[in-house]
Amino acid sequence: xxxxxxxxxxxxxxxxxxxxxxxxxxxxxxxxxxxxxxxxxxxxxxxxxxxxxxxxxxxxxxxxxxxxxxxxxxxxxxxxxxxxxxxxxxxxxxxxxxxxxxxxxxxxxxxxxxxxxxxxxxxxxxxxxxxxxxxxxxxxxxxxxxxxxxxxxxxxxxxxxxxxxxxxxxxxxxxxxxxxxxxxxxxxxxxxxxxxxxxxxxxxxxxxxxxxxxxxxxxxxxxxxxxxxxxxxxxxxxxxxxxxxxxxxxxxxxxxxxxxxxxxxxxxxxxxxxxxxxxxxxxxxxxxxxxxxxxxxxxxxxxxxxxxxxxxxxxxxxxxxxxxxxxxxxxxxxxxxxxxxxxxxxxxxxxxxxxxxxxxxxxxxxxxxxxxxxxxxxxxxxxxxxxxxxxxxxxxxxxxxxxxxxxxxxxxxxxxxxxxxxxxxxxxxxxxxxxxxxxxxxxxxxxxxxxx
Ligand SMILES: O=P(O)(O)O[C@H]1[C@H](O)[C@@H](OP(=O)(O)O)[C@H](OP(=O)(O)O)[C@@H](OP(=O)(O)O)[C@H]1O
Ligand SMILES: Nc1ncnc2c1ncn2[C@@H]1O[C@H](COP(=O)(O)OP(=O)(O)O)[C@@H](O)[C@H]1O
Numbered sequence: 309x310x311x312x313x314x315x316x317x318x319x320x321x322x323x324x325x326x327x328x329x330x331x332x333x334x335x336x337x338x339x340x341x342x343x344x345x346x347x348x349x350x351x352x353x354x355x356x357x358x359x360x361x362x363x364x365x366x367x368x369x370x371x372x373x374x375x376x377x378x379x380x381x382x383x384x385x386x387x388x389x390x391x392x393x394x395x396x397x398x399x400x401x402x403x404x405x406x407x408x409x410x411x412x413x414x415x416x417x418x419x420x421x422x423x424x425x426x427x428x429x430x431x432x433x434x435x436x437x438x439x440x441x442x443x444x445x446x447x448x449x450x451x452x453x454x455x456x457x458x459x460x461x462x463x464x465x466x467x468x469x470x471x472x473x474x475x476x477x478x479x480x481x482x483x484x485x486x487x488x489x490x491x492x493x494x495x496x497x498x499x500x501x502x503x504x505x506x507x508x509x510x511x512x513x514x515x516x517x518x519x520x521x522x523x524x525x526x527x528x529x530x531x532x533x534x535x536x537x538x539x540x541x542x543x544x545x546x547x548x549x550x551x552x553x554x555x556x557x558x559x560x561x562x563x564x565x566x567x568x569x570x571x572x573x574x575x576x577x578x579x580x581x582x583x584x585x586x587x588x589x590x591x592x593x594x595x596x597x598x599x600x601x602x603x604x605x606x607x608x609x610x611x612x613x614x615x616x617x618x619x620x621x622x623x624x625x626x627x628x629x630x631x632x633x634x635x636x637x638x639x640x641x642x643x644x645x646x647x648x649x650x651x652x653x654x655x656x657x658x659x660x661x662x663x664x665x666x667x668x669x670x671x672x673x674x675x676x677x678x679x680x681x682x683x684x685x686x687x688x689x690x691x692x693x694x695x696x697x698x699x700x701x702x703x704x705x706x707x708x709x710x711x712x713x714x715x716x717x718x719x720x721x722x723x724x725x726x727x728x729x730x731x732x733x734x735x736x737x738x739x740x741x742x743x744x745x746x747x748x749x750x751x752x753x754x755x756x757x758x759x760x
Contacts, residue, residue, distance in 0.1 A: 488629070490558075490712070496541060501549055502546060503546040504536065504542070504543055504544075505542045506539065507541055514689070515542060515544065521683055521686075523685055526679060526708070528711065547699060552703060555631070555634050556632045557631045561625070563730075565612045565621060567692055570612075580607055581606060584608060585600060585603075588606060620650075624750075625746050626744070626747055633658075642654065652754055656754065665706050669706055669708060677744050680741060688718055689718055696708050697709050723736065
C-alpha cells in the first residue's frame, strides 16, 4: 500500500516487470549525442536563463488550509515568491545529493527525497480511499521537520498529511489520487479535491502562463499557492478526478532531460553524487567509468545522460517512466525500455489491448500536437523533464495531459524553438515534438497492425 506523498523509490519499486521484447532497430534517429555533451565551456553558446531574466509574476493570494490538530491556523499572505525561506531546512532550491549539495539555484524545485528508500509500490484506488477515511485526530506530525527531510520518518508523513486535510465533504474525491513516479513527499491533497505540489517558482510561472495559453485544456488547471504547515504548494487539478480505478502512465517527453544550465553548472562546479552512482550500479554495475568507481559518485548530468541513452529518450524522444494498472500493480521498471518493440509491448499492456482506448489516445495526442505547434507558450519555452500523463478507465474514458513544469524555462527573445530540431548545446531545443511525432507514429502503427 502506498500512501499519499510517500517516497517513491523509482529504481526499486517495480512489482511487475514488463518482459522486454527483443531490440531490433535502435537509434536510427538519435537526438542525443554524448559527444556534444563534453564540449568545453569555451565552445558553449549558453543562454543566460536565470530567474532574473524571467518576467515578474503577479502577486497571488496564498491560502492556508486549517489543520485542526495544529496550533497554527489559517493565515493569508501575498506573494510567496521568495525561495529558500527555511534556511535551516533543506533548501527548496537545492539538490539533495548524498555526494554533496549542489549550489542552490533560484529556479530549481525542491528535490527532497532522492530515490534511495525501498517502499512498496502503489496500491489500488480503493486502498487509498481507506487511508483517507481515517479520523483527523490521528494527525501528530511536526511541520518543521517535514520540508526536505529525507528519513525513514517520511514513511509516516503521508498518512499524517492525508489525515490533516479537514475535508468532511470532498474527502472521497480528494482521496482518488495516486502518484506513479516523481519525487516523494512532493504532493498533498488540497481543498476541494485539488492536488498540492510543493512550490516551485518555475512551475508556478509556467502554470500561470499556461492558464492563458491555447494549451490550457492540456494541462491541469492552476489555482495559485496554498500553504500548509509552513510549506507553500502549487494548487492544481487532480487529473484523476472523474476516473474509476484508472490506469495511469507517465511518459517523460523530449530527447534531453536536463537543462543546458545544468551542464554549465556541472562544468563550473562539479558535484558528484553518491546516490546517483548507487542508482546507476543497481541497473548496470558496469556503467560507471573507472574514475567514477573510485569516487563512488557521478555527476547528475552524466547520470541523466546515461538514463537517456539506456532508455528510449535518445532514440524516440520520450520514455515510459511508470505505469499503474487498474488493479493497483505499478511498474516503474522501464529504464531499459529502449526500442520501439519494447515500447509497443508496454503500451499494449497499458491499454490492455483495447482498440478504442488506443484510438482515444491517438486522437488526443494528434490534437495536442496541433495545439503545441501553435502555442505561444510552447514556442518560447525549453520544456525539459516534463511528462505526458495518460489516464483511462474501464468506462472507456481517456485523457492525456502535460505535467511537471519544474524544468521548463523561457528562452530569451527573439529565440524560439520548434522542438524538432536536434539539440546542439546552445540551441535550447528539447526534442519534445520529435518525441510526440514518434509517439503518434507508434500508436498509428499499433492501430493499423490491429486492423489487419
Ligand atoms: O528517475 P531517476 O533515475 O530516479 O532520476 C531522477 C529523475 O531524473 C528526476 O527527474 P523527474 O522529476 O523529471 O522524474 C530528477 O529530478 P529533476 O527533474 O529535478 O532533475 C532526479 O534528480 P534529483 O532530484 O536531483 O535526484 C533524478 O534523480
Ligand atoms: N495534476 C496531477 N493530477 C494527477 N496526478 C498527478 C498530477 N501531477 C502529478 N501527478 C502524479 O504525480 C507523479 C509525479 O508528478 P511530477 O509532477 O512529475 O512530480 P515530480 O516533479 O516530483 O517529478 C506523476 O507521475 C503522476 O502520477
